[in-house]
Amino acid sequence: MQKKGRISVRGIVQGVGFRPFVYARACEFGISGSVKNLGSEVEIYARGERFADFLAAVSRGPPMSRIDSVNVTKTDAGIPDGFVILTSGTGSFSGMIPPDIAICDDCIADIFTPGGRYESYWATSCVNCGPRYSIIREIPYDRERTSMDEFPPCPACAGEYGDPHSRRHHAQTIACRTCGPGLRLMDRVGNDIPGVDPVREAAALLDAGKILAIRGVGGFHLGCIEESSGELKSRLGRIEQPFAVMVRPGFVDQIALVSREERELLESPVHPIVVLEKRDHASHSTISNLHTIGCMLPYTGLHHLLFSHLVHPLLIMTSANMPGYPMITDTEVALTKLAKDADYFLVHNRIIQNRVDDSVVRDGYILRFSRGIAPKRTAIDLGPHCILGVGPELNANATIYKGGFAITSPHVGNVRNPATLAYLQETVAKLQRLLGAQYDAVAHDLHPQFLSTRFAKEIAEERGIGLVPVQH
Numbered sequence: 193m194q195k196k197g198r199i200s201v202r203g204i205v206q207g208v209g210f211r212p213f214v215y216a217r218a219c220e221f222g223i224s225g226s227v228k229n230l231g232s233e234v235e236i237y238a239r240g241e242r243f244a245d246f247l248a249a250v251s252r253g254p255p256m257s258r259i260d261s262v263n264v265t266k267t268d269a270g271i272p273d274g275f276v277i278l279t280s281g282t283g284s285f286s287g288m289i290p291p292d293i294a295i296c297d298d299c300i301a302d303i304f305t306p307g308g309r310y311e312s313y314w315a316t317s318c319v320n321c322g323p324r325y326s327i328i329r330e331i332p333y334d335r336e337r338t339s340m341d342e343f344p345p346c347p348a349c350a351g352e353y354g355d356p357h358s359r360r361h362h363a364q365t366i367a368c369r370t371c372g373p374g375l376r377l378m379d380r381v382g383n384d385i386p387g388v389d390p391v392r393e394a395a396a397l398l399d400a401g402k403i404l405a406i407r408g409v410g411g412f413h414l415g416c417i418e419e420s421s422g423e424l425k426s427r428l429g430r431i432e433q434p435f436a437v438m439v440r441p442g443f444v445d446q447i448a449l450v451s452r453e454e455r456e457l458l459e460s461p462v463h464p465i466v467v468l469e470k471r472d473h474a475s476h477s478t479i480s481n482l483h484t485i486g487c488m489l490p491y492t493g494l495h496h497l498l499f500s501h502l503v504h505p506l507l508i509m510t511s512a513n514m515p516g517y518p519m520i521t522d523t524e525v526a527l528t529k530l531a532k533d534a535d536y537f538l539v540h541n542r543i544i545q546n547r548v549d550d551s552v553v554r555d556g557y558i559l560r561f562s563r564g565i566a567p568k569r570t571a572i573d574l575g576p577h578c579i580l581g582v583g584p585e586l587n588a589n590a591t592i593y594k595g596g597f598a599i600t601s602p603h604v605g606n607v608r609n610p611a612t613l614a615y616l617q618e619t620v621a622k623l624q625r626l627l628g629a630q631y632d633a634v635a636h637d638l639h640p641q642f643l644s645t646r647f648a649k650e651i652a653e654e655r656g657i658g659l660v661p662v663q664h
């Protein structure tokens with residue numbers, strides 16, 4: 193029976209609490225050794241009587257992981273007593289960019305625990321939940337390569353980060369009200385509203401019918417109660433467009449028919465907008481004049497806190513952008529561009545590195561492939577090439593194929609204006625940098641007039657690489 197070895201686990205092993213999971217199993221089975229993040233691979237050195245039990249447990253992985261392969265090799269390395277988590281090394285980062293995860297039930301409970309460290313803290317997260325892609329600057333995913341590097345952990349957070357018995361052991365986004373990102377409530381010209389709890393006051397303003405620009409995980413929403421939806425539509429000049437709503441948990445059944453699959457989706461770690469059939473087709477017509485309504489559940493601590501103060505059970509939460517244009521992410525830009533649309537601004541000071549809109553699902557089909565789903569890694573064998581796909585014109589995403597995986601970006605939008613084309617170019621550049629991809633071909637739509645097609649041709653010419661036209 194093998195008692196010692198080097199274990200290599202490949203797959204989605206970053207941003208999912210893999211290393212603390214391995215550490216906990218090592219403690220459970222009395223294993224000495226180490227675990228190290230190598231990008232799309234976790235390297236474990238292990239020694240102990242119960243090596244086989246440890247290996248079996250590690251091979252199952254924590255809930256958010258997806259394991260492609262586990263390889264065990266013999267090792268002559270000396271393994272001292274005890275188990276340690278080593279700092280990330282460099283390795284092959286074949287597409288492991290973790291997507292954002294909706295706040296978990298344990299963290300929601302922490303927010304509403306009186307006297308607790310996380311009581312009423314909007315950015316509470318743990319190893320199982322919280323922002324990921326939206327805050328990543330570089331991979332591997334570690335705090336110093338994310339927007340959280342501006343918020344050094346306080347001694348209490350550092351203690352939990354290092355505590356193998358904590359749910360926040362090695363949680364890269366650990367933060368509390370002492371050390372973490374904070375909230376501000378501002379009027380439409382950017383003046384702080386003094387002497388108020390920003391969330392409580394924002395909820396009161398929403399209840400009173402005001403329209404708020406709310407900075408979320410991957411960009412700004414415009415939020416208001418149902419009674420203000422007509423006003424929001426006229427401000428936006430979008431009279432016919434149906435809005436998505438965020439609904440107090442438990443209220444969704446009162447407005448829509450929800451199948452078991454749809455409920456699972458609503459409550460999944462993705463927390464997408466799910467397009468549901470209204471109970472009464474004629475109801476909520478100022479939100480949507482269709483027989484359907486796009487619903488999502490609160491997916492951050494901020495949303496849960498807002499709903500804990502709100503009297504109204506439902507908020508319109510529409511992405512703060514014109515249809516087909518990129519979502520606004522930056523507070524300064526929002527103050528300029530949304531000054532006519534929003535009465536107040538509820539913002540946080542965590543940099544949004546990568547824009548992510550809400551994902552949209554209807555009848556099991558993903559209509560908008562974004563927050564919580566993307567970047568999406570799909571195993572596919574296209575040979576030794578590295579290929580960039582720039583997408584079509586409508587609802588475009590970018591994809592890079594490299595080393596057996598296609599990695600698809602979040603939703604870019606309708607690439608028919610310079611702003612969205614610029615966002616497509618930015619997305620391609622980011623994916624390329626994160627993946628270290630040197631593509632040797634560019635796939636594009638057959639339509640010669642699409643801006644994405646022209647973009648593909650420019651890249652091909654610049655780099656002297658081939659084009660692959662595709663009929664979408």
Ligand SMILES: [Zn+2]
Pocket residue numbers: 295296297298299316317318319320321322
């Ligand atoms: Zn959590």
Ligand SMILES: [Zn+2]
Pocket residue numbers: 345346347348349350367368369370371372
């Ligand atoms: Zn702290």
